Amino acid sequence: MDTNSIRRENLRALAATHKSQADFAAACGTAASVISLIISPNPKRNLGHRLARKIEEAQGLPLGWLDSEHSALVDPPIEVDFLPAALAQKISSYRPVIEIERFDVAGSMGSGSEPPEFNGVVEAMSLDASWVRQNLVFTSVDNIKLISGRGDSMSPTIRSGDPVLVDIGVMSVEADAIYFFQMRGQLHIKRIQRDLDGLTIISDNNKYQSIRVPADREEDLTIMAQVIYWWNGRNF
Numbered sequence: 001m002d003t004n005s006i007r008r009e010n011l012r013a014l015a016a017t018h019k020s021q022a023d024f025a026a027a028c029g030t031a032a033s034v035i036s037l038i039i040s041p042n043p044k045r046n047l048g049h050r051l052a053r054k055i056e057e058a059q060g061l062p063l064g065w066l067d068s069e070h071s072a073l074v075d076p077p078i079e080v081d082f083l084p085a086a087l088a089q090k091i092s093s094y095r096p097v098i099e100i101e102r103f104d105v106a107g108s109m110g111s112g113s114e115p116p117e118f119n120g121v122v123e124a125m126s127l128d129a130s131w132v133r134q135n136l137v138f139t140s141v142d143n144i145k146l147i148s149g150r151g152d153s154m155s156p157t158i159r160s161g162d163p164v165l166v167d168i169g170v171m172s173v174e175a176d177a178i179y180f181f182q183m184r185g186q187l188h189i190k191r192i193q194r195d196l197d198g199l200t201i202i203s204d205n206n207k208y209q210s211i212r213v214p215a216d217r218e219e220d221l222t223i224m225a226q227v228i229y230w231w232n233g234r235n236f
Contacts, residue, residue, distance in 0.1 A: 010068075012097060015039055030051065041128055100127055103145055138228055144167060145166055147163075147164050154205065155205045164229075168225040170226035175194075176193045187224075198214040
């Protein structure tokens with residue numbers, strides 16, 4: 001890795017040892033927004049020489065420490081022998097960067113798409129663990145997967161081609177939300193609301209009519225995941 005990448009990974013690992021990015025920034029004598037711009041999943045700036053030396057001094061690290069790789073920091077060296085088992089396991093398994101698998105699967109935001117095999121991992125996206133825990137609600141980190149949406153029925157909420165994070169640990173409609181599901185052999189991304197008499201499938205684009213699913217026909221839907229986050233893309 002080049003120096004900028006090494007500094008960024010070291011800074012992410014250091015930040016992960018603090019309660020929050022704000023706490024880490026305060027301990028380093030800089031603004032939380034500056035730290036966020038450097039270590040976010042889509043960084044907007046590099047960690048420059050002057051700030052790197054300032055952070056090293058604030059953290060009691062040797063001069064130039066941020067410029068070298070330190071694999072031992074990926075799992076912070078915290079003594080866990082005398083902690084409760086559940087807490088010790090949580091600390092030992094902590095990951096400052098989470099790899100999210102991207103599947104070659106698209107949910108239709110229209111009339112439906114043919115379901116391919118849901119096992120074709122084509123790549124992975126790296127997300128800052130602190131960002132994931134602060135911004136997403138999920139059943140388990142390992143259940144977060146990345147797919148994409150196709151069509152315009154969920155526009156302007158989700159546009160065609162937008163990357164979509166889903167939680168495959170959610171396999172039933174327990175709350176009003178956006179779901180990735182299969183119906184009549186087709187894959188869909190739609191909003192689903194539950195009422196006393198069944199479900200209503202809703203498109204955010206008012207050109208598409210809602211679909212009522214009576215309670216005795218709910219088995220026609222196979223809930224594959226709940227949509228928990230998406231990135232809106234737009235060309236200018």
